[in-house]
Amino acid sequence: MTTTAVSAPGKVLLAGGYLVLDPAYSGVVVSTSARFYTSVGDLDEPASVAAAKADRPIEIRVRSPQFVNATWIYVVTFVDEAVRVEQVAGNTSSSKNKFVHLALQRTLSLALEARGTGALQNSLGYGLDITIVGDNDFYSQRAQLAAKNLPPTLASLAELPPFCQTSVQLADVHKTGLGSSAALITSLVSSLLVHLRVIPRDSFAGDAEGGIASASEGRKLAHNLAQYAHCLAQGKVGSGFDVSAAVFGSQLYTRFDPEVIAPLMNDDAAVKLHPSISPSNNAWNHRVKPFKLPPLTRLMLADVDAGSDTPSLVGKVLKWRKEDSKTADDLWDTLDKVNHAFSKTLLKLSDLYAQDTKAYTKAVKYLSTLQTVQWLVNPNISGGDQEIMEAFAEAHQYSEDIRAKMREMGKLSGVPIEPQEQTDLLDACVFGAGVIGGGVPGAGGYDAIWLLVLDPENCPHEELPSSRIEGVWAGWKGMDVSPLSASESVAKGVRLEDVAGVKGLKGLVDAPW
Ligand SMILES: Nc1ncnc2c1ncn2[C@@H]1O[C@H](COP(=O)(O)OP(=O)(O)OP(=O)(O)O)[C@@H](O)[C@H]1O
Numbered sequence: 001m002t003t004t005a006v007s008a009p010g011k012v013l014l015a016g017g018y019l020v021l022d023p024a025y026s027g028v029v030v031s032t033s034a035r036f037y038t039s040v041g042d043l044d045e046p047a048s049v050a051a052a053k054a055d056r057p058i059e060i061r062v063r064s065p066q067f068v069n070a071t072w073i074y075v076v077t078f079v080d081e082a083v084r085v086e087q088v089a090g091n092t093s094s095s096k097n098k099f100v101h102l103a104l105q106r107t108l109s110l111a112l113e114a115r116g117t118g119a120l121q122n123s124l125g126y127g128l129d130i131t132i133v134g135d136n137d138f139y140s141q142r143a144q145l146a147a148k149n150l151p152p153t154l155a156s157l158a159e160l161p162p163f164c165q166t167s168v169q170l171a172d173v174h175k176t177g178l179g180s181s182a183a184l185i186t187s188l189v190s191s192l193l194v195h196l197r198v199i200p201r202d203s204f205a206g207d208a209e210g211g212i213a214s215a216s217e218g219r220k221l222a223h224n225l226a227q228y229a230h231c232l233a234q235g236k237v238g239s240g241f242d243v244s245a246a247v248f249g250s251q252l253y254t255r256f257d258p259e260v261i262a263p264l265m266n267d268d269a270a271v272k273l274h275p276s277i278s279p280s281n282n283a284w285n286h287r288v289k290p291f292k293l294p295p296l297t298r299l300m301l302a303d304v305d306a307g308s309d310t311p312s313l314v315g316k317v318l319k320w321r322k323e324d325s326k327t328a329d330d331l332w333d334t335l336d337k338v339n340h341a342f343s344k345t346l347l348k349l350s351d352l353y354a355q356d357t358k359a360y361t362k363a364v365k366y367l368s369t370l371q372t373v374q375w376l377v378n379p380n381i382s383g384g385d386q387e388i389m390e391a392f393a394e395a396h397q398y399s400e401d402i403r404a405k406m407r408e409m410g411k412l413s414g415v416p417i418e419p420q421e422q423t424d425l426l427d428a429c430v431f432g433a434g435v436i437g438g439g440v441p442g443a444g445g446y447d448a449i450w451l452l453v454l455d456p457e458n459c460p461h462e463e464l465p466s467s468r469i470e471g472v473w474a475g476w477k478g479m480d481v482s483p484l485s486a487s488e489s490v491a492k493g494v495r496l497e498d499v500a501g502v503k504g505l506k507g508l509v510d511a512p513w
C-alpha cells in the first residue's frame with residue numbers, strides 16, 4: 001500500500017500588501033519553515049476490498065487530529081462521465097469543511113479528465129484515508145504554553161510536541177496569519193495529484209529556485225489547481241500570493257488575471273477544468289521571480305494578540321483607493337519603488353556573500369553588535385567591506401521607508417495598518433543592535449510583526465540579535481507578543497515527504513479511526 005505525503009509552507013508578505021492585488025505591482029513573499037502536511041493512503045486492507053466494493057460506495061475519510069470534531073467522511077460517485085464527492089451526513093462530526101471538500105471535489109474532477117473514469121475508479125478502489133496537520137506555528141500556542149506553565153519564548157515553543165492538540169474546534173482556533181488555508185489546500189491538492197497519478201511522483205523533486213520557468217509541469221498544474229480551489233473555497237479571488245508561496249517558495253510575486261478561472265467559479269460539475277487549469281493555458285499570467293533572504297540573517301515572527309479581519313481591512317483600503325485615486329496612485333507608485341529597492345538590496349546581499357564570504361561574515365559579526373545608526377560611522381572600513389555594510393544600511397532604510405508609507409496608507413484610508421501599538425513595538429525592536437528591519441506583514445492590522453535580524457556565526461546565544469529581540473518581546477507591556485518559531489523555509493515550496501521522516505507524523509497517520 002502506497003502512502004503519499006506532501007508538505008507545503010506558510011507565507012509572510014514582507015512588502016507589497018494591498019499593492020499585490022493589482023497586477024501592475026508585485027509583492028515580496030517569504031515562505032516559512034512552518035508547513036502543512038497531507039498524507040493520503042488507502043482506506044481498506046486489500047483482503048476486504050472485494051467485499052467492500054460489492055456493497056459499499058467509495059469512501060474518503062479525512063481527519064485533522066489537532067482539532068476536536070475534525071473528521072469528515074465523503075462518498076464518491078461516478079455519474080455521466082463526472083465524479084461527485086458528497087459529505088456523508090450524520091458522521092461523528094457534523095461540521096463541514098469547505099476548503100477540504102472543494103479541494104477533494106475539484107482534484108478528483110481534474111483526475112477524471114486526465115486519466116478517465118476506469119483508471120480513476122481503480123486508483124480509488126480501496127477508498128482514501130487522509131490525514132492533515134499543520135505545524136504548531138499556524139495556530140496560537142498561548143493556551144498550550146499557559147497549560148504547561150511555560151513563558152511565551154522560542155525555548156518554550158521547542159518543548160511542545162509537534163502537531164500539538166489545540167483542544168478546540170477548527171472554527172474556534174486563533175490563527176497566526178501564516179496562511180493555513182493556502183498551505184492546507186496546496187498540500188492536499190498536490191498529494192492527491194501524485195497519489196492518483198495525475199502527475200509523476202518526482203514532480204516536486206527539483207527546487208523551484210528559478211520560479212515558474214524551471215518548475216515541472218506537475219508543480220505548475222498543482223499551483224493552478226490549488227489557486228483555483230482556494231479561490232472557490234474563499235468565495236473570492238485574492239491576489240494568490242499565499243498559494244504561490246506554498247507551491248514555489250519565497251518569491252517576488254505578480255498576480256494572475258482572475259479571468260483565467262472565471263468560467264470555473266460556480267457549481268457546474270459539467271464544465272471541464274483541464275482547459276483552464278492546464279499549465280499550457282497561456283491565460284495564466286502570474287509571475288514568480290526568485291527571491292531569498294540574505295545569508296546569515298534570520299526572519300523572526302511574532303503573533304500579537306487580537307487577530308485582524310483581513311477582508312474588512314482590504315475592503316476599506318480598496319474603497320479609499322477608488323475614492324481618492326490620484327493620492328492613492330501616487331502612494332502606490334512610491335511604495336512600489338521602495339518595495340523593489342528593498343528586495344533588490346536583499347538580493348544584492350546574497351551576491352555579496354557569494355563574492356566574498358569571508359568579508360560578508362565578518363561584516364555581519366561586526367554589525368550585529370551595533371545599532372543601525374552606527375552602521376556607517378566606522379572610519380576604518382573600506383572597499384568590499386564598505387559595500388556590504390552600505391547594503392545592510394540601505395536594507396534597513398528601505399524597510400523603515402516601507403513602514404512609513406504603510407502608515408500613511410493606513411492614515412489616509414482610515415484603517416489601522418500599522419497602529420500606534422505596533423509602531424511602538426516595532427520601533428523598540430528596530431532600535432536594537434543587529435536588527436536590519438521589520439514591519440507588519442500582509443494587510444497589517446493588530447495581527448503580527450516580522451523582523452529581519454543579523455544572525456552571526458559562532459556567537460554566544462545571549463549575544464545574538466534574536467536573543468535581544470526575544471527579551472524585548474518577553475518584557476513588552478503594550479501588547480501580548482507571542483513569538484513563532486518559524487523562519488524562512490530552506491526548501492522551496494511544495495515537496496514530497498517520507499511520513500516516517502517527519503517527527504510526530506507517523507503516529508497520527510497510523511492511528512486507528
Ligand atoms: N488543520 C486543518 N485541517 C483542515 N482544515 C483546515 C486546517 N487548518 C485550516 N483549515 C481550513 O482553513 C480554513 C481557514 O481559512 P481562512 O482562509 O479563514 O484562514 P487563513 O486566511 O488561511 O488564515 P491564516 O493566514 O491566519 O492561517 C478553516 O476554516 C478550515 O476550513
Ligand SMILES: C[C@@](O)(CCOP(=O)(O)O)CC(=O)O
Nearest residue numbers: 017018238239240442443444
Ligand atoms: C492585503 C493583501 O494584499 C495581503 C493580505 O495578506 P495577509 O493575509 O494579511 O498576510 C490581500 C491579498 O494579497 O490577497
